[in-house]
Amino acid sequence: MTSAVRTRQTSSGAPKKTHKRLFGCTCGHKLRLGASRCGACYRPTPIYNRRWFYLLAAFGAVLGLLIVKL
């Protein structure tokens, strides 16, 4: 008899996570991460909202560590 009680992964009460929106525009609109322009006022988003900024930052950090270790 296989009467093992399975714990379901879909636990109740877990909020549905949509896209990560960390930063907000000056107009108050929540910016989508990686978006180059605001969805409401179409103003260019700050540099820290771009994906390449983080890629560059990560690359710089790795490069810095390599330089320190060498």
Ligand SMILES: [Zn+2]
């Ligand atoms: Zn805006």
